[in-house]
Amino acid sequence: MPERLLEHDLDELKKLLLTMAGEVERQLGLAIRALVERDSALAEAVIAGDAVIDQREVEVDHRVIELIVRTRPMARDLRLAMTAIKIAPDLERVADHAVSIARQALLLNQVPPLKPFITIPRMADAATAMVRDAIGAFVQGDSQGARRVIARDDEVDGMHEQVFRELLTYMMEDPRTIHRGLALLLASRSLERIADQGTNIAEQVVYLVEAEDIRHRHGEGGSQE
DSSP states (O other): OHHHHHHHHHHHHHHHHHHHHHHHHHHHHHHHHHHHTTOHHHHHHHHHHHHHHHHHHHHHHHHHHHHHHHHOOOHHHHHHHHHHHHHHHHHHHHHHHHHHHHHHHHHHTTSOOOSOOSHHHHHHHHHHHHHHHHHHHHHHTOHHHHHHHHHTHHHHHHHHHHHHHHHHHHHHHOGGGHHHHHHHHHHHHHHHHHHHHHHHHHHHHHHHHHOOOOTTOGGGTOOOO
16 A cells, blocks of 8 residues: 555656646747747736746645655655656746746847847757656656757757857947847847756756766766756
8 A cells, every 4th residue: 555655646746747847838938939929918928927837846845745754755766756856946947947038028029120030949949848858758767868858958059159159240240239139148048048957857867767966977968057
């Protein structure tokens, strides 16, 4: 009976994290739409919805504490519970970055567009996929999948550098574009940070499955955050 109780509680914990991840992905998707489609109503919805994500983080904390008290997990089961309590803040920070993008959208929607959106939507797709796949690796206990997520961080970093160079060129050639350029640069930076959160989650999965801490191994795919 205690083993079945533990298995049930761990399954419920995974479901809660999946729910939180789905809500965070929706927030990020809305924020990008608000930016690209110049939709201030969507931006406001993202900002208003952040409180739900904050509450989810609290729920995960409470669920983990309750699980440990009720079932006293050991070894990998304990690592799974502790990994979940570390992943929730990463997801919450993704939502915070979505709010930051939404705030930049509100500013940009008040002025003429600076340039067509090309790289930023690609960055958003790549960063979102990293977070989604990292969560999937957690649920499935797939450390190799997690390592593949970590390897993709350089791609997003490269796109951020490309956006930076493009916007810097605009701002140097015409100082009137500085306000818009900085807002877009902040949005790009938020997406680069979201990819870092996906990397952090993936690193936690590697530790969960392999009991190997690969954080801060910059030359081996570890994140720099």
